[in-house]
Amino acid sequence: MFTKQSLVTLLGGLSLAMAQTTTEEYPSLAEIRAAQATVQPYSPVSNVKGLAFNRFVNIWLENTDFDAAAATEHLPVLAKKGLLLNNFWAITHPSEPNYCASAAGDTFGMDNDDFHQIPSNVSTIADLFDTKNIAWGEYQEGLPYPGYQGYRYPESGANDYVRKHNPLILFDSVTEDALRLRQIKNFSSFYDDLENHRLPQYMFITPNMTNDGHDTNITFSGDWTWSFLSELLENDYFTKDTLIMLTFDETGTYEIGNNIYTFLLGGAVPDDLLGTKDDTFYTHYSVIASLSANWGLPSLGRWDCGANLFSWLAKKTGYVNYEVDTSNLYMNETHWGPLSDDDYSEYYAGWPVPTTDASCSAGNGILSTVKKTYEGLTATFNYTTPFPYDSRSGNNVGVKYSRTLKNGKVESGTSE
Known part of the structure; x- marks a missing residue:
């Protein structure tokens, strides 16, 4: 198991350039208070034109089966204002490996919600964005200060902010960089950035453990979503050329297939798709692949490599998505790896x-740094398939997929 070692606190000459980078699982209250008084959020902006959207907003709720989300009062109403992705799948269980996957295209065997620090030579979407200076940011409700790395906050009592729902905080390549760390902010910063027109082009929004439904229920989180998005959808700055995705980390029932309720909103949704359903097979990895296709970014070379693209974006690029036979697909366990507790994975x-x-x-x-880091090595998995599978454990082996190219040629395969 990767050793969780504390890193030396990064120091800077100016308080505005400082970021608290302690990696203690439970920092002291004095340390937290000191950081709250000195660490300032960093809100870079950019305007890199995309092929299908100029801003992407990723909003995640928690642990809900598709049918339960579809039966709520508010979520279907919001979905009808945009595009329902009827065949969108989470990667695994429990929560944290899904959040990890959304940032790095892999779970690295994670089968738990532990305190992880992933080595700096593992690349993330932040590295992809930096190739074209695309501004990114995370907004984590309840985060005590920008870049807080503790396991949760507050450290006792009812849950509020939890590290396991914060994708980029898991990676040393982010936490060892003072500027990057300060791009992980709380909801106060979201509204400040909104008011001052300095929202990034990519953002990941995580409600607290009450509002995301983890410690409440889907009715509560659905009501929160309606309250949060209704006013924002009337804000031209927020919605213009923006693609907003509301999804879940995973289903609440581990024994079913992990197909999660997901829809797209915003000014970037094509008019002819409003109020419709898209049955294309997608996963959390499809988001990374679509971001790369939209802005002309490279791949991380992991499960984002073969992931399907958002359908109308695929048409713009000429890529043909795969159809996947999901009758034997479950996506309930991850492959083996160094972040496993030897529980759900090896x-x-x-x-x-x-x-x-x-x-x-x-x-x-x-990505060039990926090629340089792993030059001459053979890929561990077949990352060119539209879904993850593992021959060693038998996870998702025997699933068929195919596509018909524009020249009429049929390409098909079976995970084995």
Whole structure:
């Protein structure tokens, strides 16, 4: 298991340039109060034009089956204002590996909600965005100060903010960089950035443990979503050329297939798709692939490589998505790896090697640092398939997928 070692606190000459980078699982209250008084949020802006959208907003709720979300008062009403992704799948269980997957294209065997620090040579979407200076940010409700790395806050009593629902805080490549760390902010910063027109082009929004439904229920989180989004959807700055995705980390029932209720809103949804359903097979990895295709970014060379793109974006790029036979697909366990507790997956000390030379769905090659880091090594998994599977454990083996190319040629395969 990766050793959780504390890193030396980064120091800077100016308080505005400082970020608290202690990696203690439970920092002292004095340390938290000191950081609250000195650490300032960082809100870079950019305007890199995308092929299908200029801003992407990722909002996650918790642990709800598709049918339960579809039966709420508010979520179906919101979905009808945009596009329902009827065949969108989470990656695994429990929560944290799904959040990890959304940032790095892999779970690294994670089968738990533990305190993890993933080595700095593992690339994330932040590295993809930096190739074109695309501004990104996270907004975590209840975060005590920008870049807080504790396991939760407050550290006792009812849950509010939890680290396991914060994707980029898991990665040393982010936490060791003072500027990057300060781009992980709380909801006060969201409304400040909204009012001052300095929202990033990519944002990940996590409500607290009450509002996301984890410690309440889908009725409560559905009501929160309606309250949060209704006013924002009337804000032209927020919605113009923006794609807003509301989804869940996973289903609440582990024994079913992990198909989660997901819809897209915002000014970037094509008019002819408003109020309709899209049956294309998607996963959390499809979001990374679609971001890459939209802004001409490379792939991480992991499960984002073969993931399907948002359908109308795929048409713009000429990529043909795969159809996946989901009758035997469950996506309830992850593959083996170094972040496993040897519970739902198998612990293995080696970090999985990404592909460095595959042709990925986004069509822009592999991130140069990934190619350099893993040069000459063979990819651990077949990252070119539209869904993750593991031959060693048998996870999702025997699932069929196919597509018909524009020239009429049929490409098909079976995970094995």
